[in-house]
Amino acid sequence: MAKINFGGTIEEVVTREEFPMEKALDILKNETIAIIGYGVQGPAQALNLRDNGFNVIVGQRKGSKTWDKAVEHGWVPGKTLFEIEEAAQRGTVIEFLLSDAGQIALWPTIKPFLTKGKTLYFSHGFGITFKEQTGIIPPADIDVVLAAPKGSGTSVRRLFLQGKGINSSYAVFQDATGNAKQKAIALGIGVGSGYLFETDFKKEVYSDLSGERGTLMGAIAGIFEAQYEVLRANGHSPSEAFNETVEELTQSLMPLVAENGMDWMYANCSTTAQRGALDWKKKFKAATLPVFQELYKSVATGAEAKRTIETCSKPDYREKLAEELKELRESELWQAGAAVRQLRPEKNTVEASMIN
Ligand SMILES: NC(=O)c1ccc[n+]([C@@H]2O[C@H](COP(=O)([O-])OP(=O)(O)OC[C@H]3O[C@@H](n4cnc5c(N)ncnc54)[C@H](O)[C@@H]3O)[C@@H](O)[C@H]2O)c1
Ligand SMILES: CC(C)(O)[C@@H](O)C(=O)O
């Protein structure tokens, strides 16, 4: 474990230096890893595990679109691709990678195959933490672990193929065998994590639900829309408004932040911009802090879990989500964005080759 100073707090982090792939392969050498769920994380983790030399099988509903997707990815029916029940029976590690709402529906199917000494693996603490709502209560004689990539499954696979890795958290909820932590880390390394930090199931889900509703997805999209609308209401063209709101951020400034921090990005902008940004940063923080506090409370009380389960358990949940994403895509802001992306000199837009 590497001891890292995170702004004054020393935390232990697992890196590939002291936990190389060979060690992960040795720890899991007698395991058959069954991937149940083939949406976004499922394919990424299954393919990375397979490419890393682990013994992996996939469980899907025969005839489903995801069964066909698994076949396209080289999983062989009857050899590495099975019906869900057979995969859960054959697997000694069950990677439960259905959607969080889908896990509830499938739990009665999976539970009987979680026999003594097996490992139940998640990539989110949702199902276990909100057990009153999900009903997911594992048998006491199995290991229950998580490795949660802090990023999209599409990035998990892309970074692996680029020889890089994504950062992930890991946690042990139940250690029946005395080896749960080693298996959790080995699985995290096997699915393509570059390094792993420790958490617990509750902290993982509280932080994750907050982050994706906040700066990572919800807040950022809302701020983009607010600024774009003000610029457009004051006569700025769609291209000028989009470039000033999104394109410059993703193509110039955020990469600088990723490279060397916010202050370095600021220092690489004009003093005019630095002065103004430092002044207005305070105002935006003051305006949004109450919203983030409200968000965290909604997560911690289980209200966000309730909404997720209620909406994403409906038969037409995907269609409803697709409708709202279509509305977003067809908004003037994101239509302007599509035009701007085509204008990028290097046309570096990676084809939208999402995993799912
Ligand atoms: N999407 C990501 O990049 C990401 C990142 C980190 C963690 N996670 C976590 O990983 C897990 C899987 O996430 P995902 O985004 O890959 O899931 P997803 O929403 O893509 O769903 C995975 C599969 O579950 C199936 N499914 C959904 N409801 C079902 C039901 N009722 N019955 C049978 N199958 C059903 C879907 O068809 C899909 O094939 C979740 O716990 C999620 O929170 C996801
Ligand atoms: C990719 C995210 C947002 O980090 C993940 O948490 C998810 O739920 O998809």
Ligand SMILES: [Mg+2]
């Ligand atoms: Mg997340």
Ligand SMILES: [Mg+2]
């Ligand atoms: Mg999430």
